[in-house]
Amino acid sequence: MSLLELISRDELRQQVNHWQQQQRVVALVPTMGNLHAGHLSLVQLARQQADVVVVSIFVNPTQFGAGEDFGNYPRTLDSDREQLIQAQCDALFMPGVEALYPFGSEEFTKVQAPASLANTLCGLNRPGHFDGVLSVVARLFNLIQPQLAIFGEKDFQQLLLIRRMVMDLGMPQKIIPARTVRVASGLAMSSRNHYLSDAARQQATLLQQTLHQVATQLQTGKRDITGLETAAMDSLREAGFDPDYVAIRDAETLATVSGSELPAALRILVAARLNGTRLIDNIACSIK
Ligand code: PAF
Numbered sequence: 001m002s003l004l005e006l007i008s009r010d011e012l013r014q015q016v017n018h019w020q021q022q023q024r025v026v027a028l029v030p031t032m033g034n035l036h037a038g039h040l041s042l043v044q045l046a047r048q049q050a051d052v053v054v055v056s057i058f059v060n061p062t063q064f065g066a067g068e069d070f071g072n073y074p075r076t077l078d079s080d081r082e083q084l085i086q087a088q089c090d091a092l093f094m095p096g097v098e099a100l101y102p103f104g105s106e107e108f109t110k111v112q113a114p115a116s117l118a119n120t121l122c123g124l125n126r127p128g129h130f131d132g133v134l135s136v137v138a139r140l141f142n143l144i145q146p147q148l149a150i151f152g153e154k155d156f157q158q159l160l161l162i163r164r165m166v167m168d169l170g171m172p173q174k175i176i177p178a179r180t181v182r183v184a185s186g187l188a189m190s191s192r193n194h195y196l197s198d199a200a201r202q203q204a205t206l207l208q209q210t211l212h213q214v215a216t217q218l219q220t221g222k223r224d225i226t227g228l229e230t231a232a233m234d235s236l237r238e239a240g241f242d243p244d245y246v247a248i249r250d251a252e253t254l255a256t257v258s259g260s261e262l263p264a265a266l267r268i269l270v271a272a273r274l275n276g277t278r279l280i281d282n283i284a285c286s287i288k
Contacts, residue, residue: 003084004091009099009143015091016145024051028146028173030137033057033094034074035083038181038189042150043087045178049148055084056093056140061105063132074194093144100139111135113161114168117254121157122271122280125244133158134165141173148174152181154188156267156282160254180281182208188281195277204274206239207281211268214248215285218266223259236272243272251284262287 006012019026027050029042039055046053057080064070077094084092101108113123113130123130141149151159163175181189185201186208193201210232217228225248232246250257251265269282 003081003089005081006091006093007095007099009095012093012095012099012143016143019052020145025148026050026052026054026144026146027176028140028144028149029053029055029089030140030149030151031055031057032059032073032191033080034076034191034194035080036189036191038152038154040083040087041181042152042178043084043089045176046148046150047088049176050146052090053088054091054093054144054146055089056095056144058093058095058100058136058140060100060132060136061097062101062108062110062135063129065126065128068126069192074191093140099143100136108135111138111165111169114164117157117161117164120254121245121247121249121269123157125271125278130158130161134161137162138165138169138171141171146173148176150176150178152178154180154190154281156269157254160252188279190279192277192279196274200275200277203240204279206236206241207270207272207279208283210236210246211270211281211283214246214268215283218248218262218268218285218287223262225257225259232270236270241272241274243270244278246270248285264288 006015027046029046031039043053059073061070097105110131111134113134118130151162153159159177166173166175185205187205214228214232222228229246233243236243247269248257249267250263251267264286266285267282268285271280
């Protein structure tokens, strides 16, 4: 099977016209490359739902803040290409900056993420990050015009913001969430795991364990939300992490919750640095 490689807007436009004429259902899996089994599970889900699967690879400069890892972000195109062929992806869109930001990535038409969803959790430590994510995803949707797009639950706040953008702007795309893929130890797969030594990777499994401990405590009737969050942060600190947050939130809105009237669907989320690498994870938690 061959992988169609598209780079310019014009090439993409021609191909999109062709798929549209053939009335093919197109699914988009947006990525920043350095693909791993987590991404491939998104491709697999896309294949189940669409006739044509397009993966985009673009390390989006506008979602990285000053001092973040834009320059160092792993770029592994040859291995990505190989994996996409194996996964029977149909087309790879790998635009240069000029295809997505024709007027440059300094001054560009921006999608501003709504504050209540964006200026919390990861948005607090990464100001402007979600504006960059939404701005690039809106461009990809406009250029590729997929009927559906797949986003991993690992970036849960991103997933909710994209859903919100699509509803808010009346975009026709159906957003399909995909479960987090984990390595055997429980660590969520992430391109940033490459920055970790073997020992740190082992230590990082504590993130998921911490999330499960919080969930168990909620399910066994503990209701001191702030107490649970603080205790989880403290135990991560003791284990050598530098946590940004452990948060128990409403799974629909990411609003803070009160122990006296918990919504049925909660999400427990964590972000913590380990040896300078920022890792995130989250799990669902339902309270009967
Ligand atoms: O989740 C990611 O890899 C990125 O944020 C995305 C959605 C591809 C936008 O650059």
